Amino acid sequence: MKRSIVGGIGLVGVALLLVGSYIGLFVAPPERHMGEVQRIMYVHVPCAWVALLAFTAAFVLAIGSLWSDREGWDAWMTGAIETGVVLNALLLVQGMIWARATWGVWWDWDVRLTTSLIMALLFAGILALRSFIPEAERRQTWSAIATIVAYVDVPLVYFCVRWWRSLHQVQSTPDTMDPAMVLPLRINSFAILGIAIWFAWQRARLEFERRRAEAVDPPAALPVEEVEIA
């Protein structure tokens, strides 16, 4: 994708975020029971949606990466995972701030909180794995495998934590919300999606550059089997 197009998507994302947040903070009415603290929803929910979307994209890219071995899949997959992990971390922090104000505690073992935390750890683990593999082809295959396994795990975690315990409210739909609340939520969702695409693209480009640099000057570290065991 052309650099200028992605840069444009990112810029539009930032502009939309400003507009959406302005409407969310100053125009939309406060929620009847939660009051002003509910306004965190206008960034919290978009972060959740886009993080899930990023991990889903990473899963599809991982399958493509195993299937075709083309380095583009791997670079975009890395971009999607890193962006997803950042959004997931933001989601957790925003959720904790909201929980403190609404539930009176920073953390509760609720199904969505717990699943979000485990999801962040699962995908951050893949980034850790990548950092330990010096060879590009192996890094591509192994991180694709780990991504597929992690993605399949998320619904299982959700399901079993739901049985274990649940406190988080059922999500609202546009029918149950004031239209003035739906608008900033929609604007911010597209805003964060645009910024996420921009981030993922930047990270994918870095990954390409890294592979190219490694091809010219391979990393000094030898894989274990090439080291003589005394």
Add this chain to the structure above:
Amino acid sequence: MSWVRQAVIVLKKDALLEWRGRSRFVSVLLFGVVTLLLFSFAVGPDSSALRAGAAGFLVLALLLSSTLGLAESFRLEQEDRGLEGLLLVPVEPLAIFYGKALGSTLLLLVLAPVLVPIALVLYAVELDWLSLGQLLGIWLLAAAGLSAPGTLYAAMTSRLRSQDVVLPVLLFPLVVPVLLGSVKAMALALAGDPMEQMRSWLLLLAGFDVIYWSLCGVLFPFAIEEG
């Protein structure tokens, strides 16, 4: 030769190696016992608190021991390029996965006759024969659930210099459903199940096992192709 037969041969090879050396089994077992003791020290001598946490301690001891066993199972294959040799014979990658995963499940299973009685004594839990049978069934499902993804990840991380760090970082968040399912089911086996909830937890564990034994089997050949 079908891959099922090859898997049995891989399993026999690992079992024979284990039987001759017994070092892996003994160290994993001792590690499990030490972990159970440490939990008692961490919680304190209050027997009701120990009894309440007994299921969790047992499953954590199993989980922590499993990483030692899994890491060791592929370390042997890395020495003298054993894995490469197996593939050249040729042994199907699928056979290597199922042979190794079954081997790890068996290793974790034979920990039960030692760790369960020690836990029952240390945590002052009394059990009838039926509950003991249930406990062992849950142990088997949990061991299988840890072994399949564990074998896949151990095959990959055994070729890294930082295996001890990477394997738990990848495996522990992944097996949260196994941990929750087996702890809940074991707690019900230990303390009684008046609401008949155990069936759901066992189904969850079995579902996880089926998904991961199939998924990891499909992915394993990719993992060792990049050798």
